[in-house]
Amino acid sequence: MLQAAHTAGGKTYRIDLGTATDTTKLHHVLARALHFPDWYGHNWDALADCLSDMSWDEANTYVLALQRAEPLQALDPESFNTLVEILEDAVQVWHEQKIRFWVLLIGDFPELPRLEVIA
Secondary structure (H helix, E strand, O other): OHHHHHHOOOEEEEEEOOOOOOHHHHHHHHHHHOOOOOOOOOOHHHHHHHHHOOHHHOOOEEEEEEEOOHHHHHHOHHHHHHHHHHHHHHHHHHHHOOOEEEEEEEOOOOOOOOOOOOO
């Protein structure tokens, strides 16, 4: 999926969250991996803003492959759940703009609710 999106002109991001064991570390990892602008505020509102407006890295498709998020889910479940909510909101925002924005959580998440599929 990552290769197909990249070949079609999309932007792909393989993000290792293994060191993101709390909110501060999570924001640092995401800012670096997604090439957020210098004005990124390293907080939830800023994350929502950046994920909903990727004007510094425009594309017709975005794919975020998040790997090794299990430590965050185990050590800071509130931050993990907030991250999932923000990602769901970003998917909806891009869907309304007719831009593909896919998020893949790669790992073992037995308690992760099934995300709603938007047709």
